[in-house]
Amino acid sequence: MNRQSFRSPLARALGLGSAKRGSRHWLAERVTAIALVPLTVWFVASIIARAGSDYTAFVSWLSTPFASVGMILLLIALFHHTALGLQVVIEDYVHSGARFAAVIAIQLCCYGLAVVGVIAILHIAFGG
Amino acid sequence: MDAKPPPLGKKAPRPRPLSPNIQIYRPQLTSVLSIANRATGVLLSLAAIGLVIWISAAAAGPEPYAVIQRALVSWAGQVVLFGVTFSFFLHLCGGIRHLVWDTVHGFELRSIYISGWSVVAASAVLTATAWAAGLFVAGSR
């Protein structure tokens, strides 16, 4: 709304033009969501079934091939979905130069956490 | 908008005011559930960090794991866990509603409202069931 500007309304509305992408991000959010439906339900059910159990019981469950593969898949889908989702939230509300930095930071954190989680699972599974 | 700059030496006129948006717009099931989906998503992101800490503690050995377990069974830990469970089910049901919309189904206003209230009811029921089951299993151990 700068009254000193001679830019035409159309020039403002066009901005820098179309990025000609965005569908990949949108689709990936859906694909990870679909993967997360069975994975998270399985995870929550497994935790409920082991409510109140001790360390050895928990670790011996986690080190079964089925559970460790499931957990690794869960972590990958979960953090990919989280990174994509939080990126949208930041793009919605952050309107300064911090936007780009925040998106990068979110992605690094998410993929970093996913790797930490996967290594921990492998550690438990193979008794490191 | 305003192609003409103010005449030299004159103060620029005040900018046009922006009419109120979120300050006056009526909360509706549509917008409230959208905000809820987003808020629970952000909360679950934090819970995901907790998940990694929890697994890492288990990998690190019985003592670190016991510390996390103690925090989880504490009064505050249980409240947080309950909030996370409800957020999870709300985000899950809301997410499924979104996936159905993405196939261009269920866009009639009536369907939008029915699916919306169903999401609210289903997440409440699922949360209650999950906690009842969890407490039962823990109690019978």
Add this chain to the structure above:
Amino acid sequence: MIINSSDQVSRFTWLKRFPIPHNFDVMPDSRIRPGRTWPAPAGATKTKAFDIYRYDPDSGDNPRLDRFHVDLNDCGPMVLDALIWIKNKVDSTLTFRRSCREGVCGSCSMNMDGTNWLACTRFISDMATPATIYPLANMRIIKDLVPDQTHIFAQYAVIEPWLRSKTPEPEKERLQSVEERSRIDGYYECILCFCCTSGCPSHWWNGDRFLGPAVLLQAWRWLNDSRDEAKEERLDNLEDPFRLYRCHTILNCTRTCPKGLNPGKAIAEIKKMIIERES
């Protein structure tokens, strides 16, 4: 409560507005100050209070909220009638747009009791007491209830809302089967009142780049027209994280459209078409 169609007035909502401060996120120039209360008409037996947003660009003052008392026995049944009554009988400076007074021109769109609708098709009897009337949400205001629509119409121009074809012009008209024509039903009826765009939270936060539901519904209207030959360019111009994908299917747009159209569905169709093109 289940809403069956957009013309259903939401009477039973727990909250009339989100529980945030009145001036949350509002720039100092846009803050609304208390206004004046105009005297009730002398001798009127049945009056209704209206709180109306006022802004006078010549005064240099902030916007304000004025209270009027409308004599319902002397006034037509619609909110637009009440506005005209106020302009004729109380304050002739009250400024608003109107033309057709029957819901086909889209001029009188405004925010009534917290949702956007056409003043000429909203019954006064459906309004709360006091009735609250603001201009369309999130618009630069020229005067009182008249928003500056320059930007949203420029956004409309971005999608090139006309038939684009590469086939040389036929001697007579471009033909369409009955079935092909029926595919733009529910989209061509849009009157560009911008109730939807002004009620879309995503357009509030990113309206500079997000095209908004009204314009995207029009985009789908052309994408879906069997005679149009510019699908490729149209989809290219739409596929953008901000122009299209800022829509998060909140569906305030579908809830508020006074013509009962479904911008949210149109946007879902565009997203689906983009995926179809890729797979």
